[in-house]
Amino acid sequence: MKALILAAGRGERMRPLTDRVPKPLLSVGGKPLIVWHLERLAGIGVREVVINTSWLADQFEPALGDGRQWRLTLSYSYEGPEPLETGGGMLRALDLLGHEAPFIAVNGDVWSDFDPALLPRQPTGEAHLVLVDNPAHNPEGDFSLDGTGVLSIDGPNRMTFAGIGVYRPSLLADWNTVIGAPDSAVEARPRFPLAPILRHAMRTGAVTGEHHRGQWTDVGTPQRLAELDASLSR
Template identity: 50%
Template sequence: MKAMILAAGRGERMRPLTDRHPKPLLPVGREPLIGWHLRRLKEAGITEIVINHAWLGRQIEETLQDGAAYGASIAYSAEGEKGLETAGGIATALPLLGDEPFLVVNGDVLTDIDFTAAKQRAASLRSQRHLAHLWLVGNPEHNPSGDFALADSGMVRSTGESGGRMLTFSGIGVYDPALFADTPPHQAAKLAPLLRAAMDAGQVSGEAHSGLWLDVGTPERLAEADRLAQAW
């Protein structure tokens, strides 16, 4: 199984820290933020990794190189300074990801979500005729209304009107490449509309994660991530 780490965001809310360094390279404990994902992916036996980048992306390649220091093999998908949004970035990287379901991880979160479980979810995705499996978390203060609804059946809905509790998308999911079949590469495109369409077709499953998850989107949350990482 391959994994993609999304690392192309500009990090506007993290400025001025991101004026000179891309957000994934900001220090969190003994590692750059992205390093925690690389180590945990390796622990889960996922070593073929694609990383997209945009703003100051050359620094990411120079720092991580081929991934050998993390026991991984890294391929890079460069998008230019502006980036292509999430779906556009994934669609552009599909030639590097292959034809099988793959894991995608937002590069700006700190979490202990079990990446080993992602391999199990990927294995069953096509037998269930699903296009995605998402990890959802409790709603943080900056997103009190949540993003999607998780039904008792384990299916994810676009709203809570059809039942289920509204939770926040963790930024971590397993996707079938078919989800991006109509998304042209090298063009900006958002992920949420694709997911909502698949949800409405009954093709997205999910699960709630109650452990560590932090959206490292501001200097204050970066400091919190650094504190949490000291205990790892």
Template identity: 50%
Template sequence: MKAMILAAGKGERMRPLTLHTPKPLLPVAGKPLIQWHMEGLRQAGVTDLVINHAWLGEQLEAHFADGAALDVTIKWSPEGEPLETGGGIFKALPLLGDQPFVLVNGDIWTPFEFAGLQLPAGKLAHLVLVDNPSFKTQGDFVLVQGDVRNPSGSAQALTYSGLAVLHPQLFEGQQGGAFALAPLLRQAADAGRVSGEYFAGPWVDVGTPERLADASRLAQGA
């Protein structure tokens, strides 16, 4: 199985740290944030990686090159214009092939073990869900006996962690350009074609300098 790491965000909430450094290269416990994902995927046997980039992306390519130093193989998917999450994945599909692939948001930190991730038969997506962080009062999806559903009624919704397995067929009918991933996931959830799991371990959405510091503290204890 291949994996795609999303690394095209501009990291505006991280300024001034990201004025001259792309967010994925910001250090967490002494190593670039994105490198934690690369090493975690490699430990799970996932060594074929596709990484998109935009803002200061040439720094990412210069730092990691083809990935040989980390015993992975990296194919880069540069974006000349903002494509959002869905558009960025769609552009990279020729590099990912026609089989399910792991998707990792590059701006999170977690010691999640990728080895157990899989896509059940008949599903278009499998999402890893976590408890809602303090800065987010409402969740994204409801998990019911392994199925992911859109929120309704009083059911407690959880937050999408930024970790998933997707099937390329999720993007059938898309024409390219900039578009979000969330509407595709919600449509597939309504059709009963999204599964999920709950992760109770450490997880940080590294969206601010304060949360970058939180990730470093957790990583030092991992």
């Protein structure tokens, strides 16, 4: 199984730290955020990882190399000077991930003790997402998880998407129709978010999920970065 680490964002809320270093390369607990992901993915037998890049893209390969130190093969999906958002970035990376088999995708700017070995290798629908209890910065949550493991948009007890999941490439097959982009407007590097695609799939019950009750941090501010670093360093 292959994996994608989403690492192209500008990291505006992390400035000035991200003026010189891309957010996934910021260190916590003695190593870059992205290395935590690479180690966990390698630990469950993933051997090929694609990293999408844009902002300060030239820093990733010197920092991570070709992945052999983790027994991985790393490929880089460069999106150009402007990131293509989560949906556009994932669509572009399919040329490296493949257009048939499901793949793991992880946001490069989160940290969690979630074990990716728990993820299904063959999701029953188009995607399977990990949810966590709502943090203070997202009190309303994102999606609702019912007793059968199916996600919905408006159900009770909404939780927060952890930025960890398994996806089928077919989720993106009709992306332009879902977001209302006519064929004539589709560019070579389309830029669009993933959330509308997921919500569309949820309307037909095609997205499942699970609740992770362990540790998780969206490293979205310098304060959260410092708190996580102190916790891991202890």
